[in-house]
Amino acid sequence: MADPVVEHGAEAGGAAMPQLNPDYFSNQIFWLLVTLVVIYFILSRVALPRIASVLAERQGTITNDIAAAEELKQRAQEAEAAYEKALSDARAEAAKIVDDTKAEIQTQLDVELQKADAEIAAKTAESEAAIAEIQAGAADAVKTVAKEAAKEIVAAMGGTADARTVTAAVTARMKG
């Protein structure tokens, strides 16, 4: 530094730059040491452990949360699997019930059908008997009518018809 600085420094402390004035050194060094010791104790006793614990706690919280989320996801997957299983079980159950019911209905149906068939057969037999009876009745009636008519015709032609002859003739005719 130039001469004027020396002049200026001289009036203030003695050296050109205040930084180089040895009168100030002890004061600065003393207060610096005090400051450093104070800061060191505050930091190492209070501030740094506290920040470290906060950071560790946060890390722990994050890890726990991630684990919890993982577990919840796992549980959700399990629940989904259980749901799927329940659903398929229910489907199988429903299918089984449907099959059972179908089979039951089928057996019932078969029974009913047999019964109905038997009934129908009985009815048919009955009807056939009735028809046979009616046919027989009709044949008798025809025979009677034919006998009457033959007797009348014979009488009208002037002959006397023997009842037995007429009957035989009519029977023979009807058989033919």
Next chain:
Amino acid sequence: MADEAHSGGGLEFHPLDQFEVKALFGDGPIHWYTLTNVTAWMALAVICIVLLLVVGTRKRAVVPGRTQSVAEMAYGFVYTMVEDVTGKDAVKYFPYIFTLFIFILFSNFLGLLPMSFTTTSHIAVTAVLALGVFLFITILGFVKNGPAFLKLFWVSSAPLALRPVLAIIEIVSYFVRPVSHSIRLAGNVMAGHAVLKVFAGFAQVGFLIAPFAILGVVAIYGLEVLVAFIQAYVFTILTCVYLKDALHPSH
């Protein structure tokens, strides 16, 4: 530079006045125990550090607020630096390194306030810091490694003939470390502040120069903000590098 009386307006530069150490009470001589502006600004730095790192983190919130975020960021910044540069076994010296970092950082930034006194602009302060690091590392190196610490100066990867020469260079550079370590910090801070004052002095000159001087002040101030952080960072990272030598002296 100083006291250049201008013929026109009595222009005066006192770029170094800001570095004067003054007693807070009275005008008496400055003894080692005198309460001075050094005391005041160092106490202010301590208060700011307490506000940030103790009061700011008092809630211990898992989800941090603004101040706590900054405190954690500073913690994490230095912690990773120590871990990356020096290694995991250096973590127990972390409080010491963090003390250096936070003190220099706050002193630098408080020094940027107008009318303030910058404690880190004084070579006496930075020399104590650097000598502290130097002694700490040298003693630690011998305690940890015994005489094997001297291998630091014996470059075993070099050809045998070169080793004595390299050893001399290594020893010289080892002892120059505290000098460069301290002068780098004080020099950067002091130069920046002096330049700011010079620009501010030019702001008195007149309409032609004053605007440029003010722009210059703004620009240099921005630069100084950067320097304030970078010098704290550089001092800390160099401490970490030196500490690594003490813990692992072999090349």
